Amino acid sequence: MTDTPQNTGAATPGQVPIKSGRKSFWDTSSIIWLIPLIALAVALAAAWRNYNDQGPLIEVSFENAAGIKADETKLRYRDITVGTVEEISFSPDLSEVIASIRVEKNLAPYINDDAQFWIVRPEVSARGVSGLDTVLSGVYIQGNWDNEPGPLRETFEGLDDAPLLKLGLTGITFTLRSQESLPGAGTPFLYKGVEVGVVGDSVVNEDGTGVTAEAVIYEPYTAFVTTSTRFWDISGFSFSLGAAGARLNFTSLASLISGGITFENIGSGGTPLTEGAVYDLFPDENTARDDFLVASDGQAVDVSMVFEQNMAGLGAGAAVELGGLRVGEVTGINGIVDSDRFGDSDVRLIATARINPGRIGLGDEAGEEELLNYLEDRIAEGMRARLTNASIFTGGLKVELVQLPGVAVAALDRAAEPLPRIPTADASVTDVSATAQGVLQRVNDLPIEEVMQSITDFLDNASALIGSEELQKAPAELTGILAAVRGVAESEGVQAMPDQISALLTDLQGTSATLSRVITVLEDQDAAGKLTTAIDNVGIATETLPDLVADIRAVLANAQEVPLAELSQNVTDLLASAEALLTQADALVGGADVQALPAELRGILASVREVTTSAAVQALPTRVTELLAGLQGTSTRLDGMIATLQEQDTVGKLNGAIDNVGTATDSLPDLMTDIRALLAKAEALPLEQLSQDVSDLLSTAEALIANEDVQAVPVELRRILASLSDVTTSADVQALPTRVTELLTGLQDSSATLSRLLRDVETQDTVGKLTAAVNDVATAAEGLPALMQEARGIVQNANEIPLDRLSDQATQLLASANALVDQESTRALPGELNEALQSVQDVLTAMQDGGLVNNANATLASARDAADAIAQASATLPRLAADLRAVANQAGTTLSAYADDSSFTRETRGAIRQIQSAAEAIERLARTIERNPNSLILGR
């Protein structure tokens, strides 16, 4: 079979070896056949699903199917499309249209007997627009059913209109009944303005006596409707001119246009609204209330009354009142002819009334029998029915059951036909119209024309008067007069007058006050008497004047005798010497050394400033402040002491002492006289000589100053200052403020001690002692006059002392001094001083050079460094210990990890195993690559 074509062609042409043999269907069929199978399966599945998903078909019949189209019109439930109309057909008798609707499968179980269908169309009415969406989308069928699944029903009768109870609303359906007419379908029930229900279409009763309509009150408002509830129409407005006057009534604009029904529970109690109950609709609120009053509680009883009077104004619905309380109403009026009973054939009017025994107060259970019994009793006592005015204006009448005295005996006619009859009395009707007519007649009779004529005449005359020229001018003149008066009043003089008067009065007041005061003073001080005495004293004083003048003249004469010329010469010499001295001093000062002094001083001052700015000095004020505080404390103590002193009348005692002193001074004139004598002696002293000596002394001093040694003093001083500066800048001096501070602390302590001391003093009644001392002083002062006397004696003695000799001695002393100064040793003194100063300087320099202070400072610094270092070292010690502990812990855990079965060991073993396997894998890989190098490229 695998021969070359040439061979086969040559050997057996035409017998090409072709694979042959009938193969079975499964051999020939290939996988390609799956495609049509899948397509078929999908198609069948889709078809089956389509069929299976199809919901059931229901048929709904409508009388009018306007707008419904097959395949387009939808069935909606809660506004969601749940089905589509598939076909429209007619019922066999062609009376209805049947819409076949395919509904959704999952909703089909709910479409059972309770399902309702109606067609929603756009509707525009006075109550609003509904179904507007259907304008565009076309009408649709609305379905409504409850949520109870049940067996599917396939044929339904469609509703003509939407049911009263719309989707999602629950409520109670009842029947509304009226004799006249009912508002149109859709009229709402409005309870306090809220729509709580709706009325359906009205239907005329079968017997044609009235209309009824289905109505619905929604939940939860059904609780407001009971058997005590009355409904009345509030559509439009009502205008009534009845017994109670005129009334115009409408509830709201909406109800005015679209109508409405409202209701109210007029009484309490009553059983709740039940399904299918029947209620009357009243035309207005009043009738509704009246109906309730009459017919509600219990059984109403019908009675009749025959009135012989004119009953115009009495109508059905008129009230029947008992003692002002409405107990019933007139239900009808009829004529009656009963010649048997009344004895003639006149037409009488019979009114039938309905009376509610409950309203009279006979109890809820009271029925006809009780009421009639009651009425019988009362009628026997004289109660009658009579007509009376219900309203003055409208002429309406009502029936009043009233107790009338002295009426003819009558009784309730129970057997009367058709109803029990109540006897009547004459009407008590006020003829309002006749009265009104009389009033009008009287008004008519009034002489109105004549009155009008008189008024017209009067007005004419008044007009003429007012129109006259004189009267016209009067206002202008009045205006002029008023203007003039105003001008006067507004002039400046008149304006200023009050001020001037005021000032005048003030002045007068001041003057009188002063006068009063002066007189008082004069009176008090008896000035006149004193003046006389003073003048007398002056006279006496003038008598002593001549003596005084004489004394002055004597003094002047003495003064003239002083040898002024000599004295002035001496003074001149003295001045010359002083001048020379000054010149020397000037030269000294002008020397370079002295010039350099300020610089040195400045250096010292700088050092001092450094010292001053040092922290210790800065701290000084604080110390000083504290010291001052202490001192203040002390002063406070002192104050206290002084206060004590004051208390003990020390001042008074002092005063006494001073008084004594005063007494002593009284003897002073004598002392003065003595002193004057002393002076006179002094005057006689040999002043000339003394001044000469002084002059000599000055000359010597001048020579001394001119000496070289003295000249060298400034240099030395300068050096000392330099040394001092060095000293000042030295550390010791720097430390001085600290010392000072300490000193101040000490001082503070001292002041504290002082304060304490003072306190002690206080406590020990020192003040008392002081007072005693003062007392002693006072006593002593009392002895002062005597003392003064002695002093005077002393002065007199002094006066007798040979002053001349004293001055001689003084002169000699000066001379000695001069000699002393003049001698060699004195002259050498400056040099020695110099040397001493030099030594001081040397010491200071040595101190500076020796670096004692520096050394001490350095030593202290080193010590401090050492201390710091130790401190640091000690600070690191705890950390070191902590580190050591941590290391120890780690070492502990590490060591414990090496224990058998510990996680570390396990992991290590695992790691080693993995490494082993990795090595094996690498080995394998290497072997593979070795065997099959191209696997690297092919990836195998």
Next chain:
Amino acid sequence: MVGMEITGTGSGSGLTAREAGLVACRRCARVWPMGTESCGRCGSPLQSRDTASLSRVWALWLAGVICYIPANTNPMLITQTLLSNSKSTIVGGAVDLIHHGSIGVAIIILIASVLIPVGKFLAIAYLAISVRRGSGISAARRHHLFEVVEFIGRWSMIDVFVVAILSSLVQLSVVASIHPGSAALTFALSVIFTMLSAQAFDTRLFWDTTDQRNETT
């Protein structure tokens, strides 16, 4: 000898490669001696007659027919306007067009969507049967018919294209919109299956006479 063989077995309808003991490569058209497994030039497998060809043809043909049924029953086009919502099938749409007077367009649609697909089904079925049962029509004519089928088959897609273009152009939100119906998908599938079916046909089978086929089978 080869020439003699050729003249000997040609008998009217010419000599086939198979009769000449040759097999042609269907990819690069190189002729190899019978029995060669794969083409030495392009490597594609060589086969003198594709014996599974007919079964593939039938399978794809059947799938196409199955798809063609829903393509005609389901709506092809869903048109939504503000007021209405309409679905139209292929034939229904064409009938509507005729009612509206657009007979030309309706004819085009009918030809493209009904006549051509149905014709294709029939032609392929006939050709496949003729290979088995033989036919009165010569092999050359049948081959010609096959070429026509293959050429014209793609024009059936015109309907799908129209739907695609319409539904992408007419999307005016609420006012009007056109969506493709489920038939568009099934119709496209039907056309694709028939085209694959035609391609699966091994046209060399036409040339084998009934006698030879009977011999070989």
